Amino acid sequence: MLQAIGLTSARHRGLQPAVDDLTFEAGPGCVTALLGAPGSGKTAALRLMLELDPGRGITYFRGRALHRVAQPAREVGVVLGDVPGHPVRTARGQLRMLCAAAGVPASRADELLDTVGLAGLGDQRIASLSPGMDRRLALASALLGDPHTLILDEPAEGLDAREADWLHGVLRSHAARGGTVLYTTSDAKEAARAAGRVAGRVVSIDGGRLVADQDVVEFARTRLRPRVAVRSPHAARLAAVVSREARAARRSVEVVTEASSSRLSVYGSSCAEIGDTAFRHGLPVHQLADEVGDTGPVVSHVVPGGPARRENGADGTGLSEAAAAGTGPDGPDPVGSRSAGSGPVGSRPDRAGLVGPGPDPGRAEGCSPAPDAAGPDLPPPIRRRPARGPLRPVRYELRRLFGVRTTALIMAVALVASAGISVLLARDGRTPLPNVLAAWPSLLPLPPAAICAGLLGALSFGDEFRYPALAAGRGTVPRRLGLLLAKLAVSAGVALLIALLVVVASAASLRLVYGGDLIRIPPNVISLGVSWSGLTVGCAWAGLLAAGVFRVTAAGVAAVLAVPVLMVPLVQRMPKAPTARSMTGLPGRLRELAWPHWPHETDRWVLAAMRVVAHPVGTALTLSLSVLICAYLFTSVRGRVRW
Structure with a gap:
């Protein structure tokens, strides 16, 4: 069960919100289509539900808000x-990486590749996938955690009829197993077709407001016309002739001229009648076919002092039979729709998604809450929350x-370049052996x-x-401590591996070229x-x-190069005064203060680390890391305070 209550986008510079007090439900075992024209607020509504954009309102997923779900991917x-x-990552590699983020076994990736029909394309790169294959991979990414609710934004856009039918079948299968499916579309016929075999609903919105909430049978009967x-x-x-003969025969026929001047849409007639009329008047016909047309959303208007009336959208196709029946107080609503203003005056949606009483009319004047206060008259604020970090960060x-192959390529370049530079440095015999093994000539900053x-x-x-x-549509990386520590640990391990391999490759090159005496x-x-490891x-x-x-x-690359180019000269130019005291014996005093007493051999490592920090390059690198850590923490705190 998905319950969206009072969704309202944040206003920007006095403009109308993209979503305005939108309330609807999407039940389990049901495919729900959020229908609206481009720019009607469909995507903005989804982003509010997923807490990607700030605003007001709340969305419950089986009774819990998204930020209270321990594992949202499930x-x-x-x-x-x-x-x-x-783009160069393979489809299987992408899914396995997301499996680690969702905390599911890596074997789940191969299962879903087979489910979505990509079993033979697992080693194909993402950039080479067609739009249909890309959409299949996106659906597999969404199904990794075996979620109860699926939320998709225009899933069939750009797909051919075969791919769209397959996608609709997957959505119906998920709903048939008891899941909840909510997707957006701008095509009314697709909304009716996607949920045609299961109990489905169509929620129509326009301008960010709810227009109608109907089951798919009523929607097809009132919205789609042959x-x-x-x-x-x-x-x-031809349009004039058809209209004149219809009036003469007293038949209800409506002729609509489409955007193209050569195309007509005729309601209330048949292909045979239109063909006979064109033949009698000698008019050529290039196309004659039966279709299902969209009559536009049925908008509910409340007239002050009178009953509510319904009329079609602004497409000019006229009223449908059910919409023309009227929905005033003297008769039932044949459409079965729920509009944003269908409740009593002053009503508001309560936390269960039902219509509850509004504010107390007997409240004393001057006691109403501030417009931005979180009182009973306003839905709770939606804070833009960062994505959850991966459950298995390392x-x-x-x-x-x-x-990706970039990592192996960079490591190979480091080994080849270091081996070549070490051979050249050892040729003249004036470069110290540590610099030769590290392949660090004086001309290079690093x-x-x-x-x-x-x-x-x-x-x-x-x-x-x-x-x-880590999360679709967020565009940023969550500043989580676990993810940061994992990145620091993995990058440190890779750096140590490169340092070791470079020394081994340089020594092997020197032994091969000059012999083992060097x-x-x-x-x-x-x-x-x-x-060397610290560097x-x-x-x-x-x-x-x-x-x-x-x-x-x-x-990041500029920060690395700035250490020897900018920081080292600054450290070297610092005034050096004569020292009156020395830190000799500091490791021994630290060992006495520490609760777990380390062995005496550790003093050598502590002294080595102190010498590294005392070196100009070590001092510059330590200062740079300290500044970057403070900047990272500052940006993390500022981002959390802002949202």
């Missing part, structure tokens, strides 16, 4: 637009990082390994903002190892945090 499946994934589509080069003359980050580690760190957040994958273990190998991990974290703050990959 309650609501959403399709808003195309699949939000990296007609004859005629195309003729003499359409105006697994999600690993699949996101290694699901070694290739550190630059590649920073690039992978920048892509960790940069690709998230460019190709959001390679020897230096006495301060621990300090050098800590320095690569620090660059990876700098790129990651900068991309998370500025939401672009280029900012």
